[in-house]
Amino acid sequence: MTSNGPAAPIHHSVLVVGAGPAGLSAALALRAAGLDATVLERRGPGAVRPGSRAAYLHGSSLVALEKLSPGLGHEIAGEGVMWSTKRSFWAGKEIYSKTYPPLLREGLPPFTSLPQVRTEDLMVAACRERGVQLHWDAEVSSAEISADGVRLTDTSGRTWTADYVIAADGSRSPLRSAAGIPLEGPRSQNTFVIVDLDDDPAHPVPIERVFHYHHPGVDGRNVLIVPFAGGWRVDLNLLVDDVPDTFTSPEGLRRWIPKVLPAAYGDRVRWVSTYRFAQQVAAHFTDEHRRVLLTGEASHLFAPFGARGMNSSIPDAIRAVDAVREALSAKDAAAAGAAVDRFARERKEAAEYNRACASAALEHMLADSRAVRLRRRTAAALAAVGRKAGEWLDSAPYGPKLAARGAARTSY
Numbered sequence: 001m002t003s004n005g006p007a008a009p010i011h012h013s014v015l016v017v018g019a020g021p022a023g024l025s026a027a028l029a030l031r032a033a034g035l036d037a038t039v040l041e042r043r044g045p046g047a048v049r050p051g052s053r054a055a056y057l058h059g060s061s062l063v064a065l066e067k068l069s070p071g072l073g074h075e076i077a078g079e080g081v082m083w084s085t086k087r088s089f090w091a092g093k094e095i096y097s098k099t100y101p102p103l104l105r106e107g108l109p110p111f112t113s114l115p116q117v118r119t120e121d122l123m124v125a126a127c128r129e130r131g132v133q134l135h136w137d138a139e140v141s142s143a144e145i146s147a148d149g150v151r152l153t154d155t156s157g158r159t160w161t162a163d164y165v166i167a168a169d170g171s172r173s174p175l176r177s178a179a180g181i182p183l184e185g186p187r188s189q190n191t192f193v194i195v196d197l198d199d200d201p202a203h204p205v206p207i208e209r210v211f212h213y214h215h216p217g218v219d220g221r222n223v224l225i226v227p228f229a230g231g232w233r234v235d236l237n238l239l240v241d242d243v244p245d246t247f248t249s250p251e252g253l254r255r256w257i258p259k260v261l262p263a264a265y266g267d268r269v270r271w272v273s274t275y276r277f278a279q280q281v282a283a284h285f286t287d288e289h290r291r292v293l294l295t296g297e298a299s300h301l302f303a304p305f306g307a308r309g310m311n312s313s314i315p316d317a318i319r320a321v322d323a324v325r326e327a328l329s330a331k332d333a334a335a336a337g338a339a340v341d342r343f344a345r346e347r348k349e350a351a352e353y354n355r356a357c358a359s360a361a362l363e364h365m366l367a368d369s370r371a372v373r374l375r376r377r378t379a380a381a382l383a384a385v386g387r388k389a390g391e392w393l394d395s396a397p398y399g400p401k402l403a404a405r406g407a408a409r410t411s412y
C-alpha cells in the first residue's frame with residue numbers, strides 16, 4: 001500500500017538545531033560520547049554568513065575541540081595567527097607594551113585568531129569525518145515541547161521528533177521562543193563599527209594587538225586593531241551622536257582607515273558591520289519539561305570584548321551533551337529532569353559571570369561614568385612612571401581574566 005501523506009518522522013534520542021559553533025561542538029561531543037548526532041541547519045551547504053564574527057579563540061577552546069575531535073584543535077591553531085606583542089596608546093602616545101613567550105598547553109597555543117567562517121569549515125569537516133548527520137536547508141519553523149519529548153517541523157513540512165533537543169539556533173532562537181523563555185538584559189547605546197580588512201603584503205603591518213584610547217587620527221575615538229589569519233579587524237568605538245553611515249560608507253572608510261593603518265588598507269575592506277552590543281542572558285536555559293537545552297547565542301549575547309561568546313558556546317554544548325547523556329540513562333523522569341536542571345543552572349551561572357566580565361569591559365571602553373573617566377585619565381597620567389597603570393589600561397578593555405573565578409568550572 002502507498003501513502004501520499006508526509007513521511008512519518010524518524011525518532012531521535014537527541015537532535016541539534018543550528019550548525020554554528022555551538023551546534024557543531026554539540027554534534028562532535030555527541031559522537032565523542034558514542035551517541036548518534038543529527039544537526040538541522042537553516043543555511044544551504046557552504047553558504048557563508050556575511051559580516052564579522054568571532055576571530056579570537058582561547059587556548060581552553062582549542063583544548064576542548066581537540067578532545068572532541070583529535071586533530072581539530074591543532075588544525076584550527078595551525079591556520080590561525082598568534083601574536084606575542086600587545087600595545088596600548090593614549091592619545092597617540094604609547095603607554096604600555098608587552099612581549100611574552102608563546103607558552104603551549106597540551107601542545108596548543110594560548111589562543112589563536114582565525115575568522116569564524118574558517119573555524120566552522122574545519123568543524124564541519126570534523127563532523128563529516130565522525131559520522132555526524134548534517135541536514136542543510138532544514139529550517140525549523142515550529143516546535144512542540146511536551147513531557148514526552150519534542151516535535152519539530154521544518155519549513156518544507158518535514159517533522160522530526162526527539163527525546164531531547166540541543167538548541168544552538170543563535171540569537172533569534174526559534175526554540176527559545178517556542179519554550180517561551182525571554183532574554184534578559186540591556187543593549188549598549190553606542191555603536192561600534194567593525195571592519196575586517198584583507199592583509200596587504202605590499203604594506204606589511206606588525207602582527208600585534210594594538211589598542212588606542214582617544215586615537216588622534218579619528219578625533220579621539222577608541223580603536224582596537226586585532227590581527228587574524230589573512231587580515232585585520234579594526235573596531236572603532238563611535239560616540240553616541242555619531243552617524244554610523246559616515247564611517248561605514250566607502251568614502252567614510254577611505255577617510256578614516258588610512259589614519260589608523262597604512263593608506264592602502266582603505267581599499268581592502270572585506271566586511272563592514274555596525275553593532276550595538278546586547279548583554280543578555282536567557283531567563284532559563286531549559287523549558288518547563290526539561291527537553292530543550294539552550295546553548296550558545298540561543299542562551300546568551302555578550303559584547304565581544306574578552307571574546308566570551310563563541311568561547312563559552314563550546315562548553316555550553318559539551319555540558320548539554322553530558323546532561324542529555326545522563327538524562328537518557330537516568331532511572332526515572334525525575335532523575336532525567338534533575339540532570340538537565342543541573343546543566344541549566346551551571347551554564348546560566350557561567351553566562352551571568354561572562355556577561356559581568358563583558359559588561360566591565362564595555363563600561364571601561366565607553367567610559368560613560370565620571371568615575372571610570374577619572375580612573376582611566378589618572379592611569380594614563382601614571383603610566384609614564386608606573387608599569388602597573390599601563391598594564392591596567394591595556395587589559396581593562398577585555399574584562400577580568402579567566403582565572404578570576406572558578407575558571408576550571410564555569411567561567412567560559
Ligand SMILES: Cc1cc2nc3c(=O)[nH]c(=O)nc-3n(C[C@H](O)[C@H](O)[C@H](O)COP(=O)(O)OP(=O)(O)OC[C@H]3O[C@@H](n4cnc5c(N)ncnc54)[C@H](O)[C@@H]3O)c2cc1C
Nearest residue numbers: 018020021022042054055056140169170296297309310311
Ligand atoms: C563582531 C563580532 C565579533 C565577535 N568576536 C568574537 C570572538 O573573537 N570570540 C568569541 O568567542 N566570540 C566572538 N563573537 C561571538 C560569536 O560570533 C558567537 O558567540 C557565536 O557565533 C555563537 O555561536 P552559536 O552557534 O551559538 O550561534 P550562531 O553562530 O549564530 O549559529 C546559529 C546557527 O543556527 C542556524 N539557525 C538559526 N535559526 C535556525 C532554524 N530555525 N533552523 C535551523 N537552523 C537555524 C543559523 O543559520 C546558524 O548557523 C563575536 C561576535 C560578533 C558579532
